Amino acid sequence: MTILAVDGVTVRFGGLVAVDGASFGVEEGAILGLIGPNGAGKTTLFNTINGVYRPRAGRITFKGEDITGLRPFQVARRGVARAHQVVRPLNDLSCLANVTVGACFGRENLSLRAATTVAEEMLSSLGLAQKAELPAGKLNVAEKKRLELARALAAKPLLLLADEVLAGLNPQEVAEMLGTFRRIKERGVTVIMIEHLMHAVMNVSDRVVVLDYGKKIAEGTPAEVQNDPKVIEAYLGDPKVAARFLEEGASDSPRPQPPRSPSRASSPATARCRSSGARALRSRPGSSRRCSARTAPGRRRSCARSWGCSPRGRGPCASTTATSPGSPRTRRRTSAWCSSPRAGSSSRP
Ligand SMILES: Nc1ncnc2c1ncn2[C@@H]1O[C@H](COP(=O)(O)OP(=O)(O)OP(=O)(O)O)[C@@H](O)[C@H]1O
Numbered sequence: 001m002t003i004l005a006v007d008g009v010t011v012r013f014g015g016l017v018a019v020d021g022a023s024f025g026v027e028e029g030a031i032l033g034l035i036g037p038n039g040a041g042k043t044t045l046f047n048t049i050n051g052v053y054r055p056r057a058g059r060i061t062f063k064g065e066d067i068t069g070l071r072p073f074q075v076a077r078r079g080v081a082r083a084h085q086v087v088r089p090l091n092d093l094s095c096l097a098n099v100t101v102g103a104c105f106g107r108e109n110l111s112l113r114a115a116t117t118v119a120e121e122m123l124s125s126l127g128l129a130q131k132a133e134l135p136a137g138k139l140n141v142a143e144k145k146r147l148e149l150a151r152a153l154a155a156k157p158l159l160l161l162a163d164e165v166l167a168g169l170n171p172q173e174v175a176e177m178l179g180t181f182r183r184i185k186e187r188g189v190t191v192i193m194i195e196h197l198m199h200a201v202m203n204v205s206d207r208v209v210v211l212d213y214g215k216k217i218a219e220g221t222p223a224e225v226q227n228d229p230k231v232i233e234a235y236l237g238d239p240k241v242a243a244r245f246l247e248e249g250a251s252d253s254p255r256p257q258p259p260r261s262p263s264r265a266s267s268p269a270t271a272r273c274r275s276s277g278a279r280a281l282r283s284r285p286g287s288s289r290r291c292s293a294r295t296a297p298g299r300r301r302s303c304a305r306s307w308g309c310s311p312r313g314r315g316p317c318a319s320t321t322a323t324s325p326g327s328p329r330t331r332r333r334t335s336a337w338c339s340s341p342r343a344g345s346s347s348r349p
């Protein structure tokens with residue numbers, strides 16, 4: 001049975017079409033991987049499913065009910081929980097209190113006492129029982145990610161929207177988190193997982209949907225999607241490089257190098273994480289390198305791609321380049337190399 005149906009959803013920010021007529025369905029109890037290059041519209045689609053944005057066109061149906069345009073708290077009450085791309089726990093509150101909040105405002109409308117019990121169970125199932133009384137601000141990145149997941153799961157969701165939960169984790173933490181996702185699925189929770197770590201998303205997903213420029217460009221099993229030239233081209237950007245990549249995949253000969261020419265790297269059509277795409281689709285566990293862009297004063301945000309974020313190898317993120325959104329061209333430039341929060345964005349990604 002289809003638990004969530006996204007039907008022709010379009011979201012605009014002024015002249016920019018962030019999601020462009022996207023349609024797909026998610027089967028109950030499945031894990032759906034939602035992938036696409038930076039700025040493809042993945043987070044915006046989550047924001048639309050859970051009611052942060054009202055779509056300009058289209059319909060979202062959850063368990064047979066039209067939830068288009070409902071407010072986030074109304075969507076949460078119906079059983080849709082969200083783990084955000086940028087985790088922002090209530091730093092001064094204990095981990096237990098953070099997760100209790102999720103249980104209080106979730107599907108079951110629990111009393112504080114019952115919510116606390118659920119929160120304790122969630123903390124312990126995510127290996128955070130020892131940290132229950134610690135202020136959330138004291139946790140490290142991996143623990144904050146688990147806390148975010150615990151808070152979402154404490155809402156007892158039927159559908160979990162997990163946005164880049166694996167970003168910033170080391171290979172061992174990624175493996176542990178994938179185990180967690182499998183357990184979540186065993187409990188019957190449906191998951192939509194946005195992820196850039198291809199080996200991870202291909203490993204746990206039953207099906208994969210690929211967005212590019214807000215449009216769905218592919219959908220299928222992980223194997224189908226990995227071999228789809230449109231998907232490879234969306235990541236690599238150049239049909240010739242994509243063809244070489246495909247040949248290499250078939251022969252397993254030495255890997256083609258990502259584009260290096262400065263002129264190509266600086267053109268709008270190629271200004272994105274192509275090297276990451278190439279390596280990501282190679283699905284090599286343990287090959288992750290990070291690009292830590294400075295995104296806000298005093299704050300670093302890691303962009304955990306499967307490879308570096310610059311066509312010239314390790315280098316600073318182009319996302320720090322100040323350009324205003326408004327056209328597809330500037331969209332490419334602002335959101336290219338890593339998924340940093342946008343300047344002027346009012347909502348939480
Ligand atoms: N509130 C907003 N105002 C203006 N533009 C926005 C807003 N939110 C998103 N965008 C733009 O919409 C496009 C899609 O952004 P979105 O965050 O959904 O991409 P994404 O696929 O999640 O990317 P990433 O993988 O980098 O997280 C981008 O060009 C982004 O700059």
Ligand SMILES: [Mg+2]
Nearest residue numbers: 042043085339
């Ligand atoms: Mg995003």
